[in-house]
Amino acid sequence: DQVFRINVRNGDEISKLSQLVNSNNLKLNVWKSPSTFSRPVDVLVPSVSLQPVKSFLTSQGLEYEVTIEDLQALLDNEDEEMQQNEGQERSSNNFNYGAYHSLEAIYHEMDNIASDFPDLASRVKIGHSFENRPMYVLKFSTEEGVRRPAIWLNAGIHSREWISQATAIWTARKIASDYQRDPAITSILEKMDIFLLPVANPDGYVYTQTQNRLWRKTRSLNPGSPCVGADPNRNWNASFAGKGASDNPCSEVYHGPHANSEVEVKSVVDFIQKHGNFKCFIDLHSYSQLLMYPYGYTAKKAPDAEELDKLARRAAKALASVSGTEYQVGPTSTTVYPASGSSIDWAYDNGIKFAFTFELRDTGTYGFLLPANQIIPTAEETWLGLKTIMEHVRHNLY
């Protein structure tokens, strides 16, 4: 089977082509039909019809080229590759933490972690995305039935920041494996629960894998605008529509029509508010190597700025101790830029004192396109930073 790309230049040629396509015995299949004259038509031609079709096109003076010479081979190849990847991942149950994965694979691994550590971890659905994909968190808890003080780890809210989702799923496995092995995490889990959301923007993530690697926002539709999506980290109810956000749907920092308009954001807000006992909220982003605390929506100092600053510096130091990766520390608005409607500002203003944003590796050499061989080094160093913060929270419960 081959795919022919046929140039139709006028109405006459279109009717000749329709004649060909409509003849039943050739069994042709139009893949892409023309909307205007100057666009080509893609037609799937089964191998048995190759000769007659070629003769017809030539005799009618229709220009064409063969764009896919062997469709079956192409499909077989793709199948093989995908199967190989999935096989590797499922057969040995060895999820390759040093690689980037599909949404499906991440969700599957979350499920695996929950079944590998049934007394500690469970996968919980907290809502769904605009395109109706599930939003899953992993809940780590050593005592059920009690609403313990809790930590929220947020990742992947900006879909193109792939190191965020990748670090999150590594961290999930780390928390589970190190419980009852590492005194620090064990002590934390003895008093607190940890909720980890590795993909806070599932629609965006899928879009970066299938259509546009650099997509940032959600995929919600904006009535009256050709532009899609809102910036989920400008959509929280913290000085919503203030500085550092845009009211233009085409902007990368469009805040959305109103606070919590993005269902992905609302799902998290509702969950945290209903729970009512969160003490810490950490949001993972990339890139720039920064560790920041509120506020983004104002240059005014947060009441706890000094304590948060000190803690952040300790965390950055712990992080740097692994591979020497240097992070800058400070409040969001002056460390990176003013930004209203952000997750950690909302968390902080809603009583969650320990609110931090990590901008992970690197500082611009690869930026969003961080090579997979940096996933594990990034996750390992970030882990020390996270632990420093979580330990402090554990010993300073309020």
Next chain:
Amino acid sequence: MQPRRPPPPIPGSGPWGPRPVAPLIALLLLLAPVVAAAESESAEHPGQPQDAGLQRRLLQQAARAALHFFNFRAGSPSALRVLAQVQKGRAWINPKEGYKVDVVFSTERYNPESLLQEGEEHLGKCSARVFFKNQKPRPAVNVTCTRFIEKKKRQQEDYLLYKQMKQLKNPLEIVSIPDNHGHIDPSLRPIWDLAFLGSSYVMWEMTTQFSRYYLVQLTSVRQWKTNDDTIDFDYTVLLHELSTQEIIPCRIHLVWYPGKPLKVKYHCQELQTPEEASGTEEGSAVAPTELSNF
């Protein structure tokens, strides 16, 4: 590492004469010529994390602009530098005219595959004076750097790159560099380095005191001609602007030969704004003047 602090300047005696009454905006940022300490510490400014942060950002902006300009003027794809650390500096703000920044910074070799070469100077040091005209493009840059690589060695490496590029099979088939997973095929590195060199010119011109650009990806090659005395390269890259988070496609056309000044033309497009905003800038390197100490 303790920062070195030069003596504080005498207020009001900057080259722009007595300080005008600063409007509110300028007051929020900087009040007078301020001395900045090195990035890594904060013990010196315990009560002013905000001032220190803003100061640091301004110095970084200036360092970046200076480095883009430096890379462009050097015209050497094998000797590209990136910012390592801002060490010290000071800034003057004139609300009517713009920002003037003096900055000293260290650099390291641009090498995405990050393998340190043997016996190579890892860090180089630069000092620059950068003038950002109120949000207008083309910051004026005066930059001096210590010698990183011996001139002869650099010329040899450039010529090697040139030869590699001439032997490339068919760069017109390239889809993206790096690929979506951040990987650059070693055989395609020379193309990437040359693309980065051309992009440096664009990024220098577009950097202001507020906006900074990073090169994300080479997304297409329209033309790749290697004649005996030039490489003619017409390509599209994606730039990332940090404060707006926008991805900006830029079409760049450059002409290069080892040792000769780089010629660049470009056209960048901002897709996401409702207005038909497209910047058209043409720039070409002038004949090599006193290029600061190589």
